[in-house]
Amino acid sequence: MTRRALLFAVWTLPAALCLAVTAIVYAAFRIAPPARLDAAERTAVMASLRAALDGPAAAPDVHRPLAGPLVVTVWSGGKSVARFDAAGADLAQATLAAAQAMRGSLEVRALSPADRAAARLQVDIVTGTGRLGGGSWLVDHLAIPGIADMLPINPGVEGIGADVGGRPVLLLPHELAGYKLLAAKRPSEAMPDLAMGADLARIGQLLASRAGAAAPVAPAALYRFRTDSFVEPVDHAGAPLPLVRGLPPPPVLSARTLREAALRGGRYLVAHLAPNGRYVYEHDLWTGAASDAMRPGGAYSMPRHAGTTYFLAELYRITRESWLREPIERAFAHLADLLAGGGCAGVLPDGTAYDCVLDRGESTAHLGSTALAVVALAEYQRATDDHRYLALAQRLAAWLLTMQRADGSFRHLYDVKTRTPDETAELLYYSGEAALALARMHTITGEARYAAAAGRALDWLVGWYDFFVGGFFYGEEHWTCIAAEALWPAVQRDAYRAFCDGYGAFLRAQQAEPGDYPDEDDFAGAYNLTPFVVPFNTPAGSRTEAMISAYLLGVHHGAPDPRIAAQIRAALQYALRQQIRPDSDFDVVGQGDGAIPATPIDRNIRIDYVQHVCSAMLRASELPDAPP
Template sequence: MPILGCQNKSPAEQSAASQPTASAAAPAPGAKDKKQRGLLIDRSAEKADAARFEDKIKANIAKVPDPKIESPQNQSPDLDNAAFRGRVVGLVRQVAAGPEKVECDLPLQSKRPFRAVVWAYKGGEQIARGEGSDGSLCVALKGAARQAVAAAGGERDSLAGSRLVIDLPDHNESILEFEGKGLELVQGLVPPRTYDKALLTKRIEEGKNYLMRVFDAERNGVHKYYYAQADRFEPELHTIYTASTGLTLIKLNAYNGDKGLLDKAKSAAEFMLSMQSHNEADHTAGAFFYTFDLQRKQPERKLVVGTASKTIFTLLELHGLTKDKKYLDAATLSADWLISMQRPDGSVRSYLTNKGGERWMVSKKESMLYTGQVLSALSRVHRATGNVKYLNAAAQTAGYLAGKVTNGGCWLGDEYRKPNPISSSWVILSMLDFVKATADEKFEGLVLRCAGELLGKQRKKPEDIYRHGRWQGSLSSSGTGWLAEVYSELYLYCKEKGKGDCDKYKDAVVRAIRQIMQYTYTPESSFMLKNPEAASGGVFWSVMDRYVRTDAVCHAMNAYLNMLPHLGEGSLIDIPERSLAERMALASDVVPPRDDDDERDEQDDPEEPSKNKADDAAEDPVEKANTPKP
């Protein structure tokens, strides 16, 4: 079933009350009688929308021609999926043109009546909806097409320039019109069933162009959210996402040698450095402010260990390339602050907040993400400096995480999340960084053990094109992209060290890349957007949430760039589609179940441990004490 534009507000959008909200989303075809992934459809808005089209249909249907349906003399005895979709789109377009007769070559027989729904989109707006039902598919489609024309104004050119979505909800079939053809549509996604290095290279170019657009022109910081359906960014710049974007631009520079990309990464670093605290009096020196509010023209007084850690990643890469000492100095100062946020057992305090008083408040809750990010940062700083202070601090946290794995296994959660693949993968990557700093075989064994266990949670069911390639408990594109990035790093390490069975990691990434591609805005999938060019290359969050988060693009790009040199020629994956009769259950008198999600996307964020109001509220109890000194 196509799920079209059911876009919830993200936390950032919820808080930006003074900003215009995203344009009202059209209700999902076939969604009015049910919940969509646990989220209730706004019934009042949907009824008003239906009434709007109903009135237009009543007013205009009489002037829409009712063509006679003719069958060709030599009808096709059997249709493949592509031919079927193309002919469905062709018939609807024939009817919309208003001739006296139309030819329908759709000789399908079903034990159930056909119900057809035709939607039309133009300039990102839904302009029409029509519905028809009959024992004949041709008649049902004609009825739906005529109603859609009437809903759009009743003229022969009313649907000109629009994109059509055609749904057969009782036969599990949805079709998206693109350049005169009919494309497979699953849960509102256009799933690629095959791809090769050429397509991956194209996605890299599109992703690069998207990332260059997320920078603020004045400050060179990066936005976290692009609300594609409203065509706007949120009014904040984020240090951590600026760092992530800068790191990806450095990878792109290594890939194509474009000096402009490195220069842009340096500009991003200037924003990052401007967000670093140098206040030794309150012991926050080295930390990075989380966001810069473009409306108030000042940073948010929140200092997060994850922001510092991922900023360190980028600063170290820039120092390695440029040998400019300011990057290393900022990274080591930040690493000193991270040490001050460690507890004696090696766990990590997540963040500090200050609402305007003299004292900073320290978060009590523990996050595996942040703990892992700190371990990675300290390990990388030691490798860059050789300073044993950072190695000792890293060893403290590595031992803490190893104890977690030894006592509880590799499937990990924390005080923010139940066990999930994102927390688990951060433990894997952070211990891998520690192994790179120490060559510790014990920790290498834990990394490989946990990587193998988590690999078993990737969905490997090609017949389920919607879910194939993602991990159990990870529903967002950012989560899949992050896991692809982690496994691409594991593959590179495995090959470098001459380990056996490295291809299992590569195969996991190949599957994940296909999954990410179906969440990427392309000309085919941007029919709901008013500005498709601005969204091109963006990886939207999920079926229900069509905004682009910058980290989703960065994770995808990092995985693409890591793997591209190691992929073979020809098709990298081929997933055949079931036959038309099987998919539509034509021989059954029972309506097949819809392919709705059986999981909730509760906390699927590879950068931060919490993204909903309930979790944010749970962070309020804090220790009102001075920040511990380094």
């Protein structure tokens, strides 16, 4: 498939398909948002429940009618250790019933006094129900797996239940997400990130198990429900926090909160850096399962290793926090170990030494691994004025130059055994990363050859879009814009500014604004094509990094774009809500403070999620017009 065809498949087809059914699904299946309890009501309900952990409780003076059960989850150490479903004539009676059940619970009594005091209670009040799917001839006729039966699910907001043996049995919204029962179907192999739907078979089995039924609950017996959810704050100080998709309200956007969030992300990464200089690549906050950084093999990305180390060096350069320096050097030591055993080192005919980065067991070098290693090494030198890694950066940059063609483009793969590049493979991000590496080499050395090579690379990247509809479709060009700004003032082509402005406009068309998605204003600021798919969090970072560079290019050329500034602020306000912090770590197993999950409902962490989002936060805090 050609690059242009891929762009069409990625951007146009999903949008057209989802637009065709949005109105139908909204009209037929919407459950109205809850009339949420106010702060005083939440406080009264929670006080009654908290009292039951250590003594008798009284019903709160909150007599709202109920549309379904009230559910209390007891979180301890990030795990749900007990749950209580209660009903009553009104909210006061249901709360009292749940409190009495907690008081007599063996699971609660098994907690130590300290654990009971530290536990956090979450309340879910069912406020409305709706059918699960089907009944619309157009949607049913499409019969695309994951669409015809499951578009109505609002992930992380709605749960699924059934009446079994005359009583309701519920899987709460956070349980559907935590047990990975959502985004279970992928309609297109060409678009693996387009995931939707739910695993109805497993849901039926889980509901039957909870009800003590022998046979799974049939899909036809399932229904959706919506809840008003809230959780105790840290140390139980203040009113309970309202939750949307399991997340409490975010901090107010400011330069200070952005810098604090970036430092929080840095601490997460340092805590997940093993003694051998390799990162704990993934961490599932729901289960606590994490990659073993001390064991060779498994999923690991050297471009992401280098990119993450680049962020830590950037964080050190801007904040001067001393605790960052040793971990950065530890990560570099791991790179040096890999280079020593990689077999890529050599000497060019003119006597120039070169080398490239490979992970253990690899025989093909990826351009991005070496490019981002150069970026990280250069950033460390910018931060410290320590030249100890300069010779290494020069060897790696020499290899990058051998991978560049005369027209400015790059070869992306290199067979180390045969010493030959692959002339056909083209991978996302690598050319922009290489352009940034060469731009940064010019920054730290002042050598014109690096600036010239970076300029040729950017000319090729920007010039590729010089065709009829090139201004309407863009690939993932965030590294291109970052490199263009990094090369200023050595290369001052207005074409780079114009390209990044156009890229920004293209991205703004995908950035949700309040009111764009019915009942999903928590997605405002995220980049997404449809309300039926939960947005990924990483683009709110990587694309914002690009937009910060685009904005700065405008500043350099005397024409800063206020639309880009607003775009940056919206994305980062969204991202602040996604980051794990004390308010939101009640359901986190292991050290998760500062982490950035994959999506609002997928609690898996990968190091590059943290890198991109926190780098954007850090750089935005330095913008000349950043809010104080």
